Amino acid sequence: RFGDYELIEKIGQGGMGVVYRARQHGLERDVAIKLLAAGPWASDEFIERFRREARSAARMQHPNIVEIYEFGHRDGLNYFSMRLIEGQSLAQRLYADGPMSPIDAEKLLRTLAEAMDYAHRLGVLHLDLKPGNVLIAQNGMPLIADFGLARRIDAGHEGGNDEISGSPSYMAPEQATFASHPLTAATDIYGLGAVLYETLTGRPPFMGADPQATLERVVADEPAAPRTLRKDIPIDLETICLKCLAKRPADRYASAQALADDLGRFVEGRAVSVRPLNAVQRLWRWRRREPRLAAAFAIATMILAIGAATTTWQWREAVAQRDAARAERDR
Numbered sequence: 001r002f003g004d005y006e007l008i009e010k011i012g013q014g015g016m017g018v019v020y021r022a023r024q025h026g027l028e029r030d031v032a033i034k035l036l037a038a039g040p041w042a043s044d045e046f047i048e049r050f051r052r053e054a055r056s057a058a059r060m061q062h063p064n065i066v067e068i069y070e071f072g073h074r075d076g077l078n079y080f081s082m083r084l085i086e087g088q089s090l091a092q093r094l095y096a097d098g099p100m101s102p103i104d105a106e107k108l109l110r111t112l113a114e115a116m117d118y119a120h121r122l123g124v125l126h127l128d129l130k131p132g133n134v135l136i137a138q139n140g141m142p143l144i145a146d147f148g149l150a151r152r153i154d155a156g157h158e159g160g161n162d163e164i165s166g167s168p169s170y171m172a173p174e175q176a177t178f179a180s181h182p183l184t185a186a187t188d189i190y191g192l193g194a195v196l197y198e199t200l201t202g203r204p205p206f207m208g209a210d211p212q213a214t215l216e217r218v219v220a221d222e223p224a225a226p227r228t229l230r231k232d233i234p235i236d237l238e239t240i241c242l243k244c245l246a247k248r249p250a251d252r253y254a255s256a257q258a259l260a261d262d263l264g265r266f267v268e269g270r271a272v273s274v275r276p277l278n279a280v281q282r283l284w285r286w287r288r289r290e291p292r293l294a295a296a297f298a299i300a301t302m303i304l305a306i307g308a309a310t311t312t313w314q315w316r317e318a319v320a321q322r323d324a325a326r327a328e329r330d331r
Helices: 044-058 090-097 102-121 173-177 185-201 211-220 235-244 256-268 279-289 291-330
Strands: 005-013 017-024 029-036 068-074 077-083 087-089 134-137 142-144
Touching: 005 029, 029 044, 044 068, 044 077, 087 090, 090 134, 090 185, 102 142, 102 185, 102 235, 102 256, 173 185, 173 211, 185 235, 185 256, 235 256
Parallel strands: none
Antiparallel strands: 005 017, 017 029, 029 077, 068 077, 087 134, 134 142
16 A cells, blocks of 8 residues: 555556556546655655656646646655556557558657647657657557656756756757757657657667667767668658658757648648649649549540540531532632
8 A cells, every 4th residue: 555545566667767557545546656766765856857757747638648647755755646548558569560550650640749749838848759658548549658858848958968868769869969959849859750760660760789879870870761661651751750850950840730730641642841742743642632523523624625626626627628629619
């Protein structure tokens, strides 16, 4: 027993905390409860970061962000309780089933991008977006969890210029160097691009022999184009993904909603903002989006063409007959 909670089983563990499935007896519900991993020996800085995670997540009420119920301190331990998600993480699903279809990956990322746009409008950055921090409920709904590195957008490099925090394979270059650019919404957009990359290819954008080697690749190298790893990825989706993974924050999408909008254009067969189409391509996309209208237009065009051809033939026949009559009369 832990106050009003009864800890049942451990269901997850990260660098900051341990997550248990628990029963909250007062409200007769199952919840997830996160305890600070270092327990009573945690430093003040560690405790403050843990509290910041709880405060950041508690501010947000969104169907695709794990909801925080309560934050507290008991028996020398800091904790917070949150909604229990019955399901698995995106990392577990990709490990078990492999890469997702382009359409399924697009739908999942559009949902996550819209959730992160909501967080950004509240002034909260996640800064650790990766498949392990995306939970998939039993109904297939994705939810963003673990705001352990979260901070306010206006906080800059809060925590000190010598601190690098995040998961190396999914970390934006400005996180890896921590001095070149401030951390902004563009940092989370990079994380969303890294998640999209792995859902499409089955691997993160960068992997090295160790964390330091991975960070060096994040800063210096360009990711391999997804289509070189998987040929059936549409070129528009590849372009969207690589736009998110641009080295310079200014070269990424201006907002998470702009990313979500482009993903929506892709699935609807319209031109995406990062790869404008020529007239022939736009006509082809329109035909795929509106097959009935396109068929009616094609039939009408065919009828007009046949009518024009018939009229031209009749006119030429009439001219030929007239010329023949004139020649006969002259003879």
